[in-house]
Amino acid sequence: MNYAEKTCDIAVLGAGPAGLGAAIRAARLGASVLLIEQNGYLGGNMTIGLPLLGFLDRDGKQVIRGLADELMEDLRQYRTAYGPAASGYRYCPLHNSVALYDHELFKLVALHKVLDAGVELLLHTSLESVNVENRTLRSITVRGKGYRIAVNAKVFIDATGDGDLAFEAGASYEKGQAGTGVIQPPTMMFTVGGVEMEKLIDYIAAHPEEMEKSPSIQCAQGYDAEYFRADPTWVMVTLRPLYKRLRAEGKLPVDREDMIIINSLLPGEVHLNCTRHLGVDGSDVFSLTHAEIEGYLQVEKFVQTIRAEVPGFENCYITNIYPSMGIRESRRFKGIRVLTEQDVVSGHIPEDSIAIGSYSVDIHMGDGNSTDFRKIPPYGIPYGVTVSDEIEGLMFAGRCASMDAVAMSSARVMPICMAMGEGAGIGAALAVRQRISPRDVDVSQVRDEILRGNGIL
Template identity: 40%
Template structure:
């Protein structure tokens, strides 16, 4: 028995088989992971992707719209592979909307979760990526501060996978943390943004909902929707509602409902009458702890009934709505962040900062679901900002890259770069950097950044000139 009261047993040492060897291994098949694998596989490298679930797509499969394609000036600032993915979704499965301007979120791109799973997997297989589902990352294999691969657990048993470069797209910096990379969690007090269990309703008259807002008297508009002018709802048949604070307050007072959110957040789906609800909120959940995640799932599910009661009885258009499904897992907003060669800050975001080693451009505002109460912090910079390559390169451990919301950033900056289009853009950069690393036989920390930026531009990625204009020839995006 240890001093902490935790019991231990000794696990005997054992030899485990090497089940695969790759040039590049991507851990995690969410938005950043699938684009990382696609980019790494562009010119014939052996690329593997492991995913603990039975599908790829991650948070793109839980009913959320993809945020981040459009900038605060209405221009598109995410292109390249993420754009190709959306175009294919739309073309082959009618599984994505166009990028819709939104006064609150800058841009929203609605996606059909099941189409995401199918199209993403098709693209990975076509690219020659070796996808392995039902496989959990269990540990990093590190020698002399260089990652050599990972240990996995699955129905097959415990095996090792070796790779020249590993890209951590776990969303939680699982690989980096296991390898010994310094990490941080949450704000100055360790508080993390609470997760949400998304759920779906059908039978909603979305036209009645939007017109009730569009036609509301001027004195009602201030509370019906946060930051979004009522005129927007008269012009857009697919939309996000954020607000209706007084309706929630009324429902709580009249019916004693327990709703841990001060705002109504409704996202129309691509199917007629379908909406996704982003209103459960489980404070104190640690997305890196299985017991805490389990508690979060239990609490999140228990919150749904009261939210549905509120919507059906108080919100126009929901009179005949009925529950259909919950998301397959909690939507985690924040866990670990690595300490990399550079730490992005709130000041970088709000100053619309340029970086010489920029590998992506983002524009989503600082959006923090506050850990300590039911509110949100939203701060816009007015334009867009660069994401530096150095924030994807961890301290201490070589041959490892990190993409997605766990890159090297402060709690506040992470609140801006955590959305899916931005994560996809980071994944594309990480995959291409890994490819250059393997081809040049040098560590990701030592690659030629200008070569990476050239390749990014050649593949249609949006980067900025010092004057803020788009870098590269104007016809490049069509190539």
């Protein structure tokens, strides 16, 4: 095994929305940044066929801009055979807002942003071990093909989703819902082509009961066939009665109550958020292996069934099964502040906020087949959720940040994770520049930088 060493101001582990936000914003402030990613490409869950939720609040007002908006604008400038590579932000009666984009071109646009900011990249590289002395994170060792690499940095930002770095460093964390520890189930995302959506929309127009939601899901008026016909920027949550019948007949071995169809920018193609795997812990390799196997088998069975049963899907075919299981929830670490359910449902916006969330509480129940989906007002995410309360030099951003399970179910959507990552990256860069701990950074300076970067606070 070869050995190498890297020294930088800030090391970011994980290049999903949170890690991209952190790395790019820190590097733009002049810090030397190393972004380490286990995949050979950037984006994390931004590459698995999902729409971007969270740009608009429940009244249709924009609450996220910053880097997420910059990336969308770059995609809109990208002309393809089917038009711009991203949509605008369309109001949605169910999700507040929806933005669609080309997930493959996103990898390219994100790469340009990272390179333009001067971030150094280490791809195909995963965490091996950490060196914590006197409750201070001094260095980490990562491993890529042929190399074990020691990384020395002043600040480490864990943006792995599962908090792999914070876990190795011995930071305390929580998993699952309060009281039960039940974790939101993951989903294997996949894409199908050959779909005639007009047929499904006609079917829904003739059978409006197919748009009825479970009582645990809040939806505003107007989420109907006409909404889907008016503009192709939509996510359709539908077919609850049909699903119920197919499950009763044993034709659909999936523990969920309806189908989530995400329109694609490519004609005839849709992304499907339709499998569900109960009892899976995405931070446990044995559990994850089981889920990946089950995911593929569910996808296969699901496609057979929708070809036979769902109008418009008769000739559909799989064009993509995404490279890894989509994990909604795993570890959440203890920061100097915790974002709570009370904060998000009351719309509390503290003075040390670094991002505004407004996406609904959205808990895919891990012990049944329902979803707890509640609309909430805009709320602030305090800087302290990104700073470890226990280990000096350790920060976190995105899904693994310091939040309770209910708050996380809202703040987990990708534009919010990216905005949170931006705040963490700016905080880390200011700490390095001022030679202070990230916990001692003046949050008003972080906020000034966020506003300079076109963020909304």
